[in-house]
Amino acid sequence: DAKTTQPTSMDCAEGRAANLPCNHSTISGNEYVYWYRQIHSQGPQYIIHGLKNNETNEMASLIITEDRKSSTLILPHATLRDTAVYYCIVRVMGNTGNQFYFGTGTSLTVIP
Amino acid sequence: EAQVTQNPRYLITVTGKKLTVTCSQNMNHEYMSWYRQDPGLGLRQIYYSMNVEVTDKGDVPEGYKVSRKEKRNFPLILESPSPNQTSLYFCASSFISSGNEQFFGPGTRLTVL
Numbered sequence: 001d002a003k004t005t006q007p008t009s010m011d012c013a014e015g016r017a018a019n020l021p022c023n024h025s026t027i028s029g030n031e032y033v034y035w036y037r038q039i040h041s042q043g044p045q046y047i048i049h050g051l052k053n054n055e056t057n058e059m060a061s062l063i064i065t066e067d068r069k070s071s072t073l074i075l076p077h078a079t080l081r082d083t084a085v086y087y088c089i090v091r092v093m094g095n096t097g098n099q100f101y102f103g104t105g106t107s108l109t110v111i112p
Numbered sequence: 113e114a115q116v117t118q119n120p121r122y123l124i125t126v127t128g129k130k131l132t133v134t135c136s137q138n139m140n141h142e143y144m145s146w147y148r149q150d151p152g153l154g155l156r157q158i159y160y161s162m163n164v165e166v167t168d169k170g171d172v173p174e175g176y177k178v179s180r181k182e183k184r185n186f187p188l189i190l191e192s193p194s195p196n197q198t199s200l201y202f203c204a205s206s207f208i209s210s211g212n213e214q215f216f217g218p219g220t221r222l223t224v225l
Contacts, residue, residue, distance in 0.1 A: 032211075032212075034212075036214075041149075041200060041219060042218065042219070043116070043202055043204070043215075043216025043217055043218055043219060044155065044202070044204075044214075044216050045216070046213045046214060046215075049211055049212075049213070087154060087155070091212065094160070094168055094169075094170075095168050095169075096162055096166055096167075096168040097143070097160060097161075097162035097166070097168060097208075098143070098160070098162075098208070098212055099157060099160065099168075099170055099171070100145070100157050100160075100170075100212075100214075101157070101171065102147075102154040102155040102156065102157075103154055104152065104153065104154040105154050
């Protein structure tokens with residue numbers, strides 16, 4: 001079973017905030033949520049991660065619901081260069097270390 | 113320049129012919145990992161390594177082997193490739209203490225005929 005579910009695609013007007021949702025209803029208490037993005041078939045690029053508190057960095061904000069069953073990645077002022085596939089990921093503790101489960105991604109198109 | 117390198121970038125091979133995809137990082141990262149990416153399935157983790165001589169299975173390890181004899185290198189071995197291993201492969205590395213922010217290589221596109 002997928003650990004995360006995301007909408008397949010979204011559009012956003014340039015300059016507006018892009019809000020990308022992710023459901024991770026089976027997440028456990030010590031499992032982190034990560035977001036990466038991928039442009040074309042390049043290697044994914046880290047955006048942000050969090051456990052239970054909201055997080056913000058120079059790229060984005062991550063809002064995690066209190067029950068931790070879902071989260072939202074916010075790109076505050078989307079630009080054309082933000083057009084990419086955005087992956088929501090859950091990090092779990094494997095036998096010897098950290099395992100990462102990617103969702104199928106949301107293709108974000110920023111429209112001029 | 114800090115980077116993760118993969119070789120080869122493109123490979124076409126035939127069923128059953130053993131191959132190795134190399135991965136090397138110059139950032140002194142403890143954690144390294146391999147992923148495969150297939151249309152509609154996102155990225156799936158094959159193997160990961162927390163440090164030298166410590167490797168473990170990810171979500172889809174069948175048909176793959178790895179080794180971690182040196183900190184900088186983490187080769188992916190396909191002993192007997194099959195057509196269902198045709199995919200785009202990514203290697204990634206990170207520090208564990210910094211929150212496991214992974215840096216990804218450029219990818220290796222493998223076709224098994």
